[in-house]
Amino acid sequence: MNFLAFAPEAMRxxxxxxRAYRFEDRSLLPVSxxxxxxxxxxxxxxxxxxxTVNVRLFxxxxxxxxxxxxxxxxxxxxxxxxSRADGxxxxxxxxxxxxxxxxxxxxxxxxxxxxxxxxxxLERIVGALGAxxxxxxxxxxxxxxxxxxxxxxxxxxxxxEAPIHARVGIALARDPVxxxxxxxxxxxxxxxxVEVSVRLGAERLAAGALAGLAVGAVxxxxxAAATPGIAYLAGRALARGECGVxxxxxxxxxxxxxxxxxxxxxx
Amino acid sequence: MLVSASTERAxxxxxxxxxxxxxxxxxxxxxxxxxxxxxxxxVSKNVDPLSIALPNDAYLIxxxxxxxxxxxxxxxxQVRDGLLVTQRGSPVLGYASAENAPVGDxxxxxxxxxxxxxxxLRIEADGTFAYDRTVVDPRSxxxxxxxxxxxxxxxxxxxxxxxxxxxxxxxxxxxxGVVPHVGRPGDGNFDRVVPMRxxxxxxxxxxxxxxxxxxxxxxxxxxxxxxAQSKLGKxxxxxLK
Numbered sequence: 001m002n003f004l005a006f007a008p009e010a011m012r013x014x015x016x017x018x019r020a021y022r023f024e025d026r027s028l029l030p031v032s033x034x035x036x037x038x039x040x041x042x043x044x045x046x047x048x049x050x051x052t053v054n055v056r057l058f059x060x061x062x063x064x065x066x067x068x069x070x071x072x073x074x075x076x077x078x079x080x081x082x083s084r085a086d087g088x089x090x091x092x093x094x095x096x097x098x099x100x101x102x103x104x105x106x107x108x109x110x111x112x113x114x115x116x117x118x119x120x121x122l123e124r125i126v127g128a129l130g131a132x133x134x135x136x137x138x139x140x141x142x143x144x145x146x147x148x149x150x151x152x153x154x155x156x157x158x159x160x161e162a163p164i165h166a167r168v169g170i171a172l173a174r175d176p177v178x179x180x181x182x183x184x185x186x187x188x189x190x191x192x193x194v195e196v197s198v199r200l201g202a203e204r205l206a207a208g209a210l211a212g213l214a215v216g217a218v219x220x221x222x223x224a225a226a227t228p229g230i231a232y233l234a235g236r237a238l239a240r241g242e243c244g245v246x247x248x249x250x251x252x253x254x255x256x257x258x259x260x261x262x263x264x265x266x267x
Numbered sequence: 268m269l270v271s272a273s274t275e276r277a278x279x280x281x282x283x284x285x286x287x288x289x290x291x292x293x294x295x296x297x298x299x300x301x302x303x304x305x306x307x308x309x310v311s312k313n314v315d316p317l318s319i320a321l322p323n324d325a326y327l328i329x330x331x332x333x334x335x336x337x338x339x340x341x342x343x344x345q346v347r348d349g350l351l352v353t354q355r356g357s358p359v360l361g362y363a364s365a366e367n368a369p370v371g372d373x374x375x376x377x378x379x380x381x382x383x384x385x386x387x388l389r390i391e392a393d394g395t396f397a398y399d400r401t402v403v404d405p406r407s408x409x410x411x412x413x414x415x416x417x418x419x420x421x422x423x424x425x426x427x428x429x430x431x432x433x434x435x436x437x438x439x440x441x442x443x444g445v446v447p448h449v450g451r452p453g454d455g456n457f458d459r460v461v462p463m464r465x466x467x468x469x470x471x472x473x474x475x476x477x478x479x480x481x482x483x484x485x486x487x488x489x490x491x492x493x494x495a496q497s498k499l500g501k502x503x504x505x506x507l508k
Contacts, residue, residue, distance in 0.1 A: 009385070017314055031403060038405035056402040056413065063382055070381030092378075155382075159402065169378075 001028060027060040027154045028176045033136055034060050037170060038158045040132030045160065048128055049102060053160055060156040062175060071169060072149045076122075079146035080130045082137025088152060089126050089133075089143055090169030098166040099125055107163050129168060136172055194233060198252045200243055201228035236260075271493070277486045284479040286433060291472040293436035294354075295321075295341030298470045303478055309467040316389035317344045317351075320466045322458035325422040328370065328449070329357040329438065336360065338423055338447070341437040343465050346388060349375040351396050351417075355437070361396065362451060363418040370449065373418045386412075392459040394420035394452030422457045423447035 002023040010017040038057040045053045063071060076096055080087040091099065094110060100118035101107070103125070114122060130143035152171040160166045203221045213219065221227050229243040229252050241255040270278075283299045290296040298304045310320045319342035321327065326338035329352075343354050351359045351373040361373045373396045379385050384400040391397055396417045403410050425431065425447045431439035441447060453459040 009388075012315070015314065032408060035403065035405035035408055038403075042405070055405060057405045058382075058384065059401070059403060061382060067378075067381040070377045073377070157378075158405075 001026060025062045027062050027156075029060040029136065029154050029156070029172065030176075031057070031059055034156045034170075036135040037132055037156075040135070041129055041158050041160075041168065044128045044132055045125070045164070048125060049164075051163070053164065054162070056159040056161065058157040058159065060154050062153055063155050067155075068149050068152070071155060071171075075169070077146050077149055077171075078126050078130070078143035080133050080137060080143045081141040082133065082139065084138030085136065086173040087133045087137040087140070088146065088149060088169075088171040088173075089129055090149070090155075090171055091122070091126065092167070092169075095166035095168065096122055098164055099160075099168075102164040102166070107165065133170065136170075196238070197232050198229045198243065199232065230258075273489060274486075274493070277482070277489050281479070281482045281486060283433075284475065284482045287470050287475045288472065288479055290433075290436045291468050291470040291475055293341070293468055294343055295339060295437055295466050296468040296470055297340060297431065297439060298475070299430075299433050300478065303471050303475045305469050305471050308469045310461070310464050311467065313463055313465055315343070315465075316387070316463060317346065318342055318465045319344070319390050319420075319460040319462055320464035321422065321460055322452065324424050325452075325457055326424070326439075326447070327353070328360040328421050328423050329353050330360060331357055335440065336423075337434055337438040337440055338431065339438045340466060340469070342460070344390065346375065349377060349380045353437070355435070357438070359420065361394070361418045361420045364416050368418070370421045373420075375417055376415070379415070390420065390460065390462055392453065392462060394422070394460055396420065419451045420460070421449055422452055423449050424457070 003026045004021060005024045006019040006021055010019050034057055038055050042053050042055045071090055074093040076091045076093075078089040078091070080089065096114060097110060097112050097118075098106075100114055100122045103121045104118075126143050130140055133140050149171055152173050154172040154175045155169060157167050157169045160168065200221050203219070205219070227243045229241060230237050231239045231241070231252055231254070237258045239252075239254045239257050241252045243250065243252055245251065287298045287300060287303055290298075295308075321340055321342055326340055327342065327344075328336050329339055330336050337357065339353060341353060344351055344359055345354065346352070347356060351361070353359060358372045360370050362368050362370060363373070375385055375388075375398065379398075379400060385398045386401070387399040389397055396419070398415050398417070399412045400415060401410055402413045425441065425445060429445055430442060432442065434440050448456065450456045
């Protein structure tokens, strides 16, 4: 879906720096779903490394072809078959070295060829991560190496903070489709209780009479037996009518309904 | 007709003086001759976070692959294809964030760049080339800005009275056999850089023009001497005949 956004890089126009607007194709995968995956990865790696692993999440997005090319460059890609959508775990060469190195207590490993043992360790780590894709892929099978990221649409990354200092990418073959929920109808609101207030009609009073008001004094409102009143809901005038008493309870007999924008003052 | 060695030297001298005049407005330009150097150049403020003013006597290190490093005092930098480069597009060298990293290119993470995560690119006072990216704490769901340091600029300083070779308007090369001292801004050997500033030329245009005129005058005098010498020789030959 296209969203209006500002370009991340500012450009110079004279002495000003401005950011151009543009329409961006954004993923509809909820950040909360990606957070569940990230938290699962945190738990899984914490259990594997027997250490506290803090993670940060890069929000889901829809990379363009150059983005996928950058993601897949020098990366190991493990496909994960899911019941709802297929996924992939992307581990760049540097991150593969760091993940495998972290299992042996190393920190800050740079990109290098992995030994057979390190490769096995990495596959075990990726295997543990594959199970964490269930919230976005459904029931998953064990990850297996795939050659390319072609056909994937959505991508987000989980950054593993100290001591691992690595990133794990998650690619999804399908971005969620926007689902329009049916809107509320009046029937859905019939059982909701609201507070309606009624303002009694106004009466003009001499200032002297007002000054003479005291406890026990009576202030008459209107001259007729029925007093005009206005019903309000949440401060907005709804109806005009006459106030009176019906079966020992105060009541407002609705005379006219007030349209929105009729100029009736709000409470 | 062969050009005498003294004429050749005089022409070279004029060319170098003319080069100083031509570069008198190039940012960070350093003169070929000390007698036209400004003690302090004008430093202008700007809003460019990739623009810096360097400490005195310090140079940025750039390279034109595959040649040797070149040096510049022009702190107007930019990013091209993820690399920190000079206005002419030459990569600016520095120390990557990893410990004990050798001096090399300063490159933004290619995935961050390709996915549009790079925000607020800047050079900080300690020479750190940094940017921000938005991350989410998955436990709370809150977004936060994360500072990423790509690396720190490398600065070079030459021994006093070293005469650098002028390469173009803003870049110079080290003389053969001279190795500069290299460090980081604010490391104790170099002062910090000043962000959002750009240094002007170190060349005094008025004195450069005077010296260029002097060079032409000297050349004219040399030409007159050659002419007189030639005339004298001809007269001597005529007398002999």
